[in-house]
Amino acid sequence: MDAxxxxxxxxxxxxxxxxxxxxxxxxxxxxxxxxxxxxxxxTAFGAAKMTLESQExxxxxxxxxxxKGGTTEQALKVLEAGGLAKLARSGCGRRLRTLAGTRxxxxxxxxxxxxxxxxxxxxxxxxxxxxxxxxxxxxxxxxVRADFYxxxxxxxxxxxxxxxxxxxxxFQALVASTSPRCC
Amino acid sequence: MRRFIPGxxxxxxxxxxxxxALQMLALTLITLLRGAALHPVGLLLWAIAELLGLxxxxxxxxxxxxxxxxxxxxxxx
Numbered sequence: 001m002d003a004x005x006x007x008x009x010x011x012x013x014x015x016x017x018x019x020x021x022x023x024x025x026x027x028x029x030x031x032x033x034x035x036x037x038x039x040x041x042x043t044a045f046g047a048a049k050m051t052l053e054s055q056e057x058x059x060x061x062x063x064x065x066x067x068k069g070g071t072t073e074q075a076l077k078v079l080e081a082g083g084l085a086k087l088a089r090s091g092c093g094r095r096l097r098t099l100a101g102t103r104x105x106x107x108x109x110x111x112x113x114x115x116x117x118x119x120x121x122x123x124x125x126x127x128x129x130x131x132x133x134x135x136x137x138x139x140x141x142x143x144v145r146a147d148f149y150x151x152x153x154x155x156x157x158x159x160x161x162x163x164x165x166x167x168x169x170x171f172q173a174l175v176a177s178t179s180p181r182c183c
Numbered sequence: 184m185r186r187f188i189p190g191x192x193x194x195x196x197x198x199x200x201x202x203x204a205l206q207m208l209a210l211t212l213i214t215l216l217r218g219a220a221l222h223p224v225g226l227l228l229w230a231i232a233e234l235l236g237l238x239x240x241x242x243x244x245x246x247x248x249x250x251x252x253x254x255x256x257x258x259x260x
Contacts, residue, residue, distance in 0.1 A: 128209035
């Protein structure tokens with residue numbers, strides 16, 4: 001798709017540049033501006049029409065209008081020496097690379113792409129997310145004044161008897177009463 | 184942390200700020216990894232939005248747990 005854009009999307013500009021150069025050259029050779037413009041337009045149109053109507057390749061057509069040892073051949077040699085074909089290739093190539101780069105950048109900026117594409121990012125969001133969830137649960141439970149004493153997490157850190165007298169008792173009773181049949 | 188930032192009206196401001204700061208840190212790291220810098224105000228709004236999303240998730244799951252617990256209780260009776 002990028003190749004199509006590089007060739008066809010930007011292509012008219014390449015031809016306009018060539019027409020512009022031809023027109024300027026005509027003016028420098030002594031034609032007046034209107035004549036140079038008309039001649040250039042008709043030449044470009046004629047060339048495009050010929051290529052459209054003919055079954056031949058552009059290279060065959062070029063060979064056909066180039067007489068051996070004539071002025072056209074001399075001019076084409078100058079263009080080739082200037083590296084026109086190479087320039088067109090590298091211009092298209094650069095456009096292609098730019099397009100690919102833009103697409104990559106766009107893909108990076110778009111949020112909501114899979115977190116698994118970047119393991120470090122996944123790690124960060126998961127770890128901090130889990131911690132935030134824990135803090136938020138604690139915050140919510142404290143706000144509604146719920147009894148969120150968990151005997152399992154405090155068995156090893158402190159003596160169980162100290163807590164069970166106060167807020168742990170009701171929770172332990174709840175656990176004991178519901179755990180056998182709880183889903 | 185509660186020692187420095189007092190609670191207000193039964194709401195633990197300290198843990199609220201902690202959550203906000205952590206969320207903002209996470210978002211900053213993620214955006215830096217993706218090679219983009221974010222405006223602080225945008226970051227704050229985004230962090231608040233993420234926290235609200237988390238709150239809704241917790242609400243939803245607590246409803247599920249409630250249903251589950253009630254089911255278990257009704258079977259026992």
